[in-house]
Amino acid sequence: MSAPTTTPATATPSTKPVRQLGDRIFAGSATGAGVLILIVLAGVAVFLIAQAIPAFTASPEELPGGRNLAVYIGPLVFGTLLSALIALLIATPLAVAVALFITHYAPRRLAQGLGYVVDLLAAVPSIVYGLWGVAVLAPASLPFMTRLQDYLGWIPLFAGPVSATGRTMLVVGVTLAVMILPIITAVSREVFLQTPKLHEEAALALGATRWEMIRMAVLPFGRSGIISGAMLGLGRALGETMAVAIILSGSGIVTFNLISSSNPSSIAANIALQFPDSTGVAVNTLIASGLVLFVITLLVNSIARWIINRRREFSGAN
Amino acid sequence: MTSDTRTDTERSRTDGELAEQAVVPMPLVHGELPRWAPWAILVASLVVVGGILAATGNFGLGLTLVLGAVLYAVATYAVSRFVEGGRKATDRVVTIVVTVAFLIALIPLISVVVTVIQNGLARFDAAFFTNSMRGVVGEGGGGYHAIMGTLIITALAALMSIPIGILTAVYLVEYGKGRLARAITFFVDVMTGIPSIVAGLFAFAFFALFAGPGIRFGFGGAVALSILMIPVVVRSTEEMLKIVPNELREAAYALGTPKWRTILKVVIPTSIAGIASGVTLAIARVIGETAPLLIIAGLTTGVNLNPFSGRMTTLPVFAYNSYAAPGVPREPFIDRAWTSALVLIIIVLVLNLLARLVAKLFAPKTR
Numbered sequence: 145m146s147a148p149t150t151t152p153a154t155a156t157p158s159t160k161p162v163r164q165l166g167d168r169i170f171a172g173s174a175t176g177a178g179v180l181i182l183i184v185l186a187g188v189a190v191f192l193i194a195q196a197i198p199a200f201t202a203s204p205e206e207l208p209g210g211r212n213l214a215v216y217i218g219p220l221v222f223g224t225l226l227s228a229l230i231a232l233l234i235a236t237p238l239a240v241a242v243a244l245f246i247t248h249y250a251p252r253r254l255a256q257g258l259g260y261v262v263d264l265l266a267a268v269p270s271i272v273y274g275l276w277g278v279a280v281l282a283p284a285s286l287p288f289m290t291r292l293q294d295y296l297g298w299i300p301l302f303a304g305p306v307s308a309t310g311r312t313m314l315v316v317g318v319t320l321a322v323m324i325l326p327i328i329t330a331v332s333r334e335v336f337l338q339t340p341k342l343h344e345e346a347a348l349a350l351g352a353t354r355w356e357m358i359r360m361a362v363l364p365f366g367r368s369g370i371i372s373g374a375m376l377g378l379g380r381a382l383g384e385t386m387a388v389a390i391i392l393s394g395s396g397i398v399t400f401n402l403i404s405s406s407n408p409s410s411i412a413a414n415i416a417l418q419f420p421d422s423t424g425v426a427v428n429t430l431i432a433s434g435l436v437l438f439v440i441t442l443l444v445n446s447i448a449r450w451i452i453n454r455r456r457e458f459s460g461a462n
Numbered sequence: 463m464t465s466d467t468r469t470d471t472e473r474s475r476t477d478g479e480l481a482e483q484a485v486v487p488m489p490l491v492h493g494e495l496p497r498w499a500p501w502a503i504l505v506a507s508l509v510v511v512g513g514i515l516a517a518t519g520n521f522g523l524g525l526t527l528v529l530g531a532v533l534y535a536v537a538t539y540a541v542s543r544f545v546e547g548g549r550k551a552t553d554r555v556v557t558i559v560v561t562v563a564f565l566i567a568l569i570p571l572i573s574v575v576v577t578v579i580q581n582g583l584a585r586f587d588a589a590f591f592t593n594s595m596r597g598v599v600g601e602g603g604g605g606y607h608a609i610m611g612t613l614i615i616t617a618l619a620a621l622m623s624i625p626i627g628i629l630t631a632v633y634l635v636e637y638g639k640g641r642l643a644r645a646i647t648f649f650v651d652v653m654t655g656i657p658s659i660v661a662g663l664f665a666f667a668f669f670a671l672f673a674g675p676g677i678r679f680g681f682g683g684a685v686a687l688s689i690l691m692i693p694v695v696v697r698s699t700e701e702m703l704k705i706v707p708n709e710l711r712e713a714a715y716a717l718g719t720p721k722w723r724t725i726l727k728v729v730i731p732t733s734i735a736g737i738a739s740g741v742t743l744a745i746a747r748v749i750g751e752t753a754p755l756l757i758i759a760g761l762t763t764g765v766n767l768n769p770f771s772g773r774m775t776t777l778p779v780f781a782y783n784s785y786a787a788p789g790v791p792r793e794p795f796i797d798r799a800w801t802s803a804l805v806l807i808i809i810v811l812v813l814n815l816l817a818r819l820v821a822k823l824f825a826p827k828t829r
Binding site: 170191 | 549550552553556557559560561563564566567570571573574577578581625626627629630632633634636637638642643645646649650651652653654655656657658659660661663664666667668670671675689692696720721722723725726743746747749750751752753756757760761778781782785786799800803806807810811814
């Protein structure tokens with residue numbers, strides 16, 4: 145508030161404001177709430193680690209699968225990363241295009257409503273997307289996947305044979321893409337809207353077409369925003385449980401074949417599927433895999449935050 | 463020196479050429495496509511693609527639209543390049559690409575809503591809202607127990623997260639300085655990224671220490687949900703408190719109001735609309751969570767109104783379980799799953815609309 149008080153003996157007795165009882169209580173409870181969050185988060189880490197330790201120390205025979213812990217978690221990590229990566233590859237270009245459409249192409253009167261629709265898309269519960277993915281998307285994409293195998297079968301990704309139910313890694317990736325699209329769109333839209341109007345108008349005044357203006361003024365300004373939005377979407381896709389659990393019947397294999405019937409499961413989906421029936425060390429193993437997931441998402445989100453914060457300082461907007 | 467003379471001669475030569483060219487008048491306006499041209503090209507390309515597909519016997523609406531869009535982009539580029547030049551042509555193609563991408567993104571949303579409504583309406587009846595699944599084998603039954611479970615668990619989660627969240631935001635904006643505030647900001651960011659299933663695992667790991675590994679109860683679900691909810695509440699409240707003008711605070715201080723009364727009587731009432739709508743959106747976020755509740759709240763067929771003992775079914779878990787592990791016959795279970803999804807979407811939609819309404823109603827009167 146003011147400069148640090150030197151000694152109470154000096155001639156300025158009023159530098160330290162009178163603190164009422166209410167003031168102290170209120171400040172105390174506000175600080176307490178903040179500290180509580182720190183405690184809770186520390187608790188999350190401590191309790192997860194505590195419950196995961198038995199899995200690390202257990203002999204390999206006791207673990208599900210009867211092998212090493214790394215052998216058990218490895219394919220799950222692979223499945224998690226693969227599904228999230230597919231989702232990211234599909235969702236990012238679409239999301240940038242949608243954000244551009246809403247901010248720069250749509251008629252002014254439509255734009256706000258469209259933004260609201262995208263926000264609603266973000267609020268739809270994940271279980272609904274999962275049901276949609278398995279009931280609508282999987283059968284609908286069956287002919288498409290058959291064609292992929294027919295024409296692009298020489299690429300290992302589409303080697304097939306195509307799963308008869310359509311419940312494949314590719315469908316999971318597309319479903320996850322639909323789920324993270326609104327998040328990436330929302331972040332990109334915010335950044336695009338912050339592009340200095342003067343930059344845009346200057347580009348237009350020099351005779352640039354709309355696309356040239358976007359390429360020269362909007363995209364360079366929004367690049368880090370797009371990246372961080374994509375990273376946030378990636379974090380979401382990594383931790384997504386129900387859509388993967390309901391679509392994939394995963395097994396512990398590592399394969400890049402996206403359209404066959406045997407797929408690696410993801411960490412989160414595996415926990416959701418196995419947890420209700422697990423006892424003993426199996427539970428600890430699942431918690432250990434949850435810990436791995438926590439660390440992965442933590443890394444991804446930290447990178448995203450770092451990019452956002454770096455941008456705040458060097459945004460060029462000021 | 464030599465270079466200088468050369469440029470001089472060159473300059474004079476170009477001057478001369480320019481003078482010769484100036485005799486022929488340059489057109490001041492560029493060629494431009496008439497306003498109807500894009501539409502004409504669109505219709506033409508759709509007709510051409512449709513015609514070719516129909517002639518070869520491959521006609522399908524989706525294929526026609528996809529190939530038509532591709533042909534439309536190519537044809538527009540060709541025509542525009544011929545009439546208007548390359549830059550304008552690129553601009554037109556990008557416009558088409560962006561618009562098409564937007565339309566593609568709309569397809570899933572429409573598809574999700576249509577599917578859920580179509581399949582969910584079959585069991586959207588009074589029985590679904592009044593019956594539980596106790597003793598139900600095939601037809602009938604409902605989601606009353608799941609709806610009550612969702613409401614109780616979400617209410618408990620909100621009860622825990624809203625005070626903590628708002629107080630933390632007040633601390634960060636009004637009191638927070640130095641290392642503690644920075645640590646809290648950072649860890650709230652970290653908390654936003656916690657996967658929901660990890661929150662469920664935490665709640666389980668925590669309560670299993672005291673109650674053994676078989677623990678399943680509603681309150682644990684509420685704890686897991688509040689871990690997901692607190693950071694959302696903190697973030698949105700913080701944003702809202704930050705935009706309260708400092709002049710208001712200073713005016714209150716100038717009148718001799720203590721800080722806590724300033725916050726309670728000036729700062730929070732000014733931003734209550736934004737805070738309330740942020741809280742409502744946070745509730746909408748967690749009410750559809752499945753994974754943590756699957757782990758810690760469990761599943762049961764009967765109504766359980768006591769969150770502190772016994773398993774408690776929630777709507778998302780009910781939907782998931784009805785779909786993933788249906789009984790025999792299958793159809794009634796699938797129908798109930800879709801109806802649960804429909805009810806969930808309606809709840810989320812209503813909460814979103816409510817948030818808008820709240821923001822409007824409580825907005826401070828500026829005059």
